[in-house]
Amino acid sequence: MxxxxxxxxxxxxxxxxxxxxxxxxxxxxxxxxxxxxxxxxxxxxxxxxxxxxxxxxxxxxxxxxxxxxxxxxxxxxxxxxxxxxxxxxxxxxxxxxxxxxxxxxxxxxxxxxxxxxxxxxxxxxxxxxxxxxxxxxxxxxxxxxxxxxxxxxxxIKRPTESEIRKYRMTPKQTREAFAAAGWKTIVAFQTRNPPHVAHEMLQKTSITTRDGVFVNPLIGKKKSGDFVDEVIVKCYETMIANYYPQNRCKLATLHTEMKYAGPKEAIHHAIMRQNYGCTHIIIGRDHAGVGNYYDPFAAQKIFSDYPELEIAPVFFPAFFYCKKCLTFTNQKACPHDDSSKEQISGTKLREMIQNGQAPNEFILRPEVSKVILNYDKPFVD
Incomplete structure (x- = not known):
């Protein structure tokens, strides 16, 4: 069929x-x-x-x-x-x-x-x-x-509709949505986290030369310490409503278990987004990685083994805000040392949130911080 x-x-x-x-x-x-x-x-x-x-x-x-x-x-x-x-x-x-x-x-x-x-x-x-x-x-x-x-x-039968499933779309639906928006070049963004401002800037950099971005959070079983699904979706709703121009971003959820397979999972992520109808996918530093199991750029290097994929990877180093450059940038464009960079580890971010502290606006948009802090348990146990 x-x-x-x-x-x-x-x-x-x-x-x-x-x-x-x-x-x-x-x-x-x-x-x-x-x-x-x-x-x-x-x-x-x-x-x-x-x-x-x-x-x-x-x-x-x-x-x-x-x-x-x-x-x-x-x-x-x-x-x-x-x-x-x-x-x-x-x-x-x-x-x-x-x-x-x-x-x-x-x-x-x-x-x-x-x-x-x-x-x-x-x-x-x-x-x-x-x-x-x-x-x-x-x-x-x-x-x-x-x-x-x-x-x-x-x-034979779909699950009962729920708040967390309302953004789930089939490839037929996403392709119809892209066509209705007039998009011919679509860049996919895989995520298992709420949007950092650096992620937002990476997405927006990608669509300066493409028609739209397909933000596709992964919804499913994750490891302890990851954000819960509801927080991720609500944060993206908030970020898109406040910081994206109309008809440039489409949010849909992907319901599958995170594998943490690094480069092998990067290819899997690309295949799924090709099926959705995306022409490009953002592959950043340590895509789908965990701990120190993979070289930070292994998920980019593996694409040379799969040149036949129709979806094209878009490679980015990590983005951050530089207090000297006065902009969001990356190590390829910024000559300054770590003391000038506004960035935060996942561990430190979790500690701040658990203590009721909002990260600064160069880490998380204030509206996004507010969403997270409103949850009693924003992390997977």
């Missing part, structure tokens, strides 16, 4: 659509996590094009060893369903399985094609470049069940 569209081509050439009206009555069922239910919906809508379901063994092995599907299409983050051995046997016997979200609602039918075991250490090394259990992605891999189930899905 595919649909032809205009504009930049989706990854693989066609936008996948796995929605169906099939009746799941009587099917063997299993419950999946909310994050996995989100990814089932992402498959169905074409956000994960060209995937039509969960990876089979050959594709899985190719992804973790080569960063590509067996047909040589770029794909760097394995999209999988993990179950225990007993459940795997029941699913294989059933053939078609109803996937239910945690509240018991059936969301999709999985057509089981194969079940297989996998090497967790090899998987972590291939995706995250490390087997250190302190890395959140490695810890997640180690906690997974031992059997993976591959097969296409048919999507």
């Amino acid at each position: 595919t649909q032809e569209i205009s504009g930049i081509k989706p990854h693989g050439g066609k936008l996948i659509n796995r929605e169906t009206n099939k009746d799941p009555t009587g099917l063997f069922s299993i419950t999946i996590s909310e994050d996995l239910a989100n990814d089932v919906e992402n498959i169905a809508d074409g956000i994960f094009s060209p995937l039509e379901g969960f990876l089979g063994q050959d594709d899985f092995e190719n992804v973790i060893t080569k960063g590509r599907l067996t047909n040589d299409l770029a794909w760097t983050i394995p999209t999988v369903l993990d179950v225990d051995d007993s459940t795997a046997k029941k699913m294989k016997d059933a053939g078609d399985v109803l996937l239910k979200n945690p509240d018991g609602t059936g969301v999709a039918i999985l057509h089981v094609e194969e079940t297989f075991s996998y090497d967790k250490e090899k998987t972590s090394q291939g995706v995250y470049g490390t087997n250190d259990s302190k890395h959140p992605g490695v810890a997640k891999t180690n906690s997974m069940n031992d059997i993976l189930v591959g097969g296409k899905i048919d999507f």
Whole structure:
């Protein structure tokens, strides 16, 4: 099930659509996590094009060893369903399985094609470049069940609309929105944080030579200390309303789990935004990184391994405000030392917010600071 569209081509050439009206009555069922239910919906809508379901063994092995599907299409983050051995046997016997979200609602039918075991250490090394259990992605891999189930899905029911889902858009919807705005060149901005003023300036620098920016916060499970989803969305609403000209910024949420896979996740982020219809994506310093696991510019360097991607990366060093230059700038343009730079670490920012202090206006817009300080618990526990 595919649909032809205009504009930049989706990854693989066609936008996948796995929605169906099939009746799941009587099917063997299993419950999946909310994050996995989100990814089932992402498959169905074409956000994960060209995937039509969960990876089979050959594709899985190719992804973790080569960063590509067996047909040589770029794909760097394995999209999988993990179950225990007993459940795997029941699913294989059933053939078609109803996937239910945690509240018991059936969301999709999985057509089981194969079940297989996998090497967790090899998987972590291939995706995250490390087997250190302190890395959140490695810890997640180690906690997974031992059997993976591959097969296409048919999507049957969306979750109930909620405040946090009101900005979720399908690639069909974003492409229609870009066309209605008259945008032909669209730069995507991936984020898991509220907007620093430096991020705002980076976005605005990007659209001086492009038609618009697609701000696409990631909504889903994150590590302890990250901002909660509601804070991120509310801060972007506030920043866009107060500091963006009309018809230059589109806000939509991407509902998937953060992987912290550094360069491999940067490619995954680019593919998803290509599917949304973006022509460019901002890739900054330590994109999708965590701790000191990746070279700060590894996420930029990896794009040379994937020249066939139609979406073009826009590389930026970190932005900051320079008190001597009297402007927001970066190390390529500013000759001054750190004492002249207005910047703050994530740890220091969290400390200030937890103490009820608002960072200065060169770090966060005052309206954004106010939003954050109004939340009793703005951070993931």
